[in-house]
Amino acid sequence: MLAKMWSGQNKLYWLFVPLSFLYGLLVFCRKKFYQWGIFKSWQAPVPVVIVGNLSVGGNGKTPLVIYLVEHLTAKGYQVGVVSKGYGGKSDHYPLIVSEQTSASIVGDEPVLVYQRTHVPFAVSPKRSDAVQLLLKNYPIDIIITDDGLQHYALKRDIEIVVVDGKRGFGNGWYLPAGPMRETSSRLKSVDFVVINGPSEQHYQDAYTMTLEPHQAINLLTQECRPVNELKAVSAMAGIGDPSRFFTMLEKNNVELIKTTAFMDHQDYSQEQLLALADPQQVLLMTEKDAVKCSAFAQKNWWYLPIDAKLTELFLDNLLIKLNK
Structure with a gap:
């Protein structure tokens, strides 16, 4: 609205x-x-x-x-x-x-x-x-x-x-x-x-x-992987314009099954985010979201850093x- x-x-x-x-x-x-x-x-x-x-x-x-x-x-x-x-x-x-x-x-x-x-x-x-x-x-x-x-x-x-x-x-x-x-x-x-x-x-x-993505990083293991190699991705973003993040993923050929937008600077709970993706799926978030979720991260949670050019x-x- x-x-x-x-x-x-x-x-x-x-x-x-x-x-x-x-x-x-x-x-x-x-x-x-x-x-x-x-x-x-x-x-x-x-x-x-x-x-x-x-x-x-x-x-x-x-x-x-x-x-x-x-x-x-x-x-x-x-x-x-x-x-x-x-x-x-x-x-x-x-x-x-x-x-x-x-x-x-x-x-x-x-x-x-x-x-x-x-x-x-x-x-x-x-x-x-x-x-x-x-x-x-x-x-x-x-x-x-x-x-x-x-x-x-x-x-x-x-x-x-x-x-x-x-x-x-x-x-x-x-x-x-x-x-x-x-x-x-x-x-x-x-x-x-x-x-x-x-x-x-x-x-x-x-x-x-322009904003260009890095490789995706796992919140728990710090493993790096090209973002388009992630499968069955549920994406979330709590930034000023979440659609910008989702559009970036689509342009990088990410297999999106669901997107969830949150308010900018929103706090998260583990229960809230567990509901966004099954353990067999990937929950992919922005780097800004990841700094608030690392304490209770799951092995299927990833984030995508970006660089300004x-x-x-x-x-x-x-x-x-x-x-x-």
Whole structure:
């Protein structure tokens, strides 16, 4: 219902337009208060790169964060990552993510990024506290924030906006009538626009990002296998757009017998997932889901990591801005 309303297919969104005007006014006033110095922003002593979006939902920020960490690290930079830790329920902040940190404490995305990159990662709703904790404990050259484009309490040097090529900006309305946190005019003031996947809409000076799958990995044994070799697959996804994951599997000739979509950042129980696939079948999930299921995984549970791919031009231009 919500997806159809935000895309404009369901006209019920007009009922929420008055609330959207109020939301837009609050967004405008809050941003101006930071610009006028009424609300204070903190400037880190190292460059801060924001990877965010203008609309709610999974647009591909986390794969891009992993891409940036891996490529900047390969260039010799000491990279740290911070996040709000959406979905986590820690009793204290800021905190540093480690091998023992669970997704229930810091959220699924911080655990995913840390397990893939093993760079210093700190979580706090107040991102400046997370940055300061990293700088106190590690030699850091660059800070990347996973989300936080609208978190103006932390000053930034580079802003990267990720746009879902398929969904775009929906009906274009502010929340709750539409999916927008800020209007599309904000694209004019950011440093880089990255489009996740093919798009029918043209975005000026934008870079295209594709998501490419690795081999599937067994949650229990860590065995790797080409995903199209898995048979009788029941696929599940608890991400912003589950259909993107299912479409990827179909394009890779996976033998799908069933697909199940969950809410983004949803917590799972063993009983809930056991019902999705018989022991003779394969339950295949996203890497983001897997970090929440490893403690009670079964031998027929697999996950599929993905990599973000961009042109060398994007990385070259990013390095030019960083060096300035």
